Amino acid sequence: MNIEFEPSGTQVMDGFLVVRLDFYPEIGDKTYAIHYIDEVDKNGKPTGNKVLNPCLCHITTIPENVQIEDLTKFIGEQITSEVIKTLDDVMVLPGSAHYASPLMRNRKIITPRILTKNYIDLVESTKEKLQGFNCIVRKDTRSVDIQPQTIDVGGGADWTNSYVGTGTTNIDKTNPANASGNIDTYQLFVNGSGTSTDNKVGLFYLVSGTTYRTRTGYSIGAVTRGSKQTFTGLTMAVVTGDIAGWYNPGYYLNCSSSVEGDGQGRLEYAGDSCDTDDENDFGADVNTRVLSLYATGTEAGGLSIPIVMHHRFLQGNS
Secondary structure, eight states, X not given: OEEEEEEEEEEEETTEEEEEEEEEOOTTSTTHHHHEEXXXXXXXXXXXXXXXXXXXXXXXXEOTTOOHHHHHHHHHHHSOHHHHHHHHHHTTSTTTHHHHHHHHTTOSOOOOOOOOSOHHHHHHHHHHHHTTOEEEOOOOSOOOOOOOOOEEEEEETTOOSEEEXXXXXXXXXXXXXXXXXXXXXXXXXXXXXEEEEEEEEEEEEEEETTEEEEEEEEEEEEEEESSOEEEEEEEEEEOTTOEEXXXXXXXXXXXXOTTTOOSSOEEEESSOOOSTTOEXXXXXXXXXXXXXXXXXXXXXXXXXXXXXXXXXXXXXXX
C-alpha cells in the first residue's frame, strides 16, 4: 500500500501534536476494487473517470520538532508488511471496524505533550515539513493475530440509498454505545466523489428534553467521498448510551432511505454542534433514517469487551 501524509489531519489535541497518514491500496489488493470508484461531478453525474480512495486514515501523535525521518522510522517499525497484509484482509470483512481497531490502536509515536503555546504556527510548520511525504509498504504472506472485541456505537457506515446535510450536525440514536471507555476507530460514508473538507465526528448524550451535549468531538479533516472511510488512532471518551454524530459545512452524509428507515431516530441541529462540550437543542426526531456512521473502541481499563454485532453486520455488510 501507498502511505501518504494528509495535511488536513494535522492539529493539536489534548496537548499533543497529531498527524494523519492515509493508506491507498495497490492493484491486486483486496481493498482496491472497493475504493477504486467512478468519479462524479458536482451534480452527481458520472464523468467517465475513475478515482482511488484510501482504505484507511490513521492518526498518530508526533514530536513537535518532527522530521520526515520520524515518520519513515515509525512506518518501518510499526506499519510492517504483516500489518499491511492483515489490513488488506480485514477491511473487506463484515464489521471491518472491529478488526481495524485492535490492529491500529497502539500504533503511535510515543511522545510528550508539546511545549510551544503557538499552536497555529506549529501546525502550519508541520504541514510544510511533511508535505508530499509518502512511502510504499508491500504486504507479506503472514498476518497479525487480532481479536475483534470492541465497544459498538452507530448504525453502520454502509447505508448509501439517501443522504443528509449540509451545514447541519446530524446525530443518530440507533445503536447507542454498549459500554464506557475510549473510541479509537470511526467509520463514515460521505456522498459523491472527490473530497469533503472540514469534517467532524462526535459522541453525544441527552441532557434533557431534546438538548444534546457533545461528550467528545474530533476534527478528522478532509474525507474522501464515494467509499466507506475508516479513521483509526482517535482518542474519544465514550459513556454507555452515547450516540454517534457528524458535522460538515458543505457536503452530504449517506444514510438509509425512508423505506429502509429502521433506526431509532435521527436529529438535526442547524450549524456546528460537534466540538467537545457543545450543547444545543436538536428538536424532535426528523425521521428514522440511519446515518452511515459507526464507531468502535475499548472498555474503560483497556480491556476489549465482547459485543453483540449490530444487525447490519450479521447480514454480511463490510
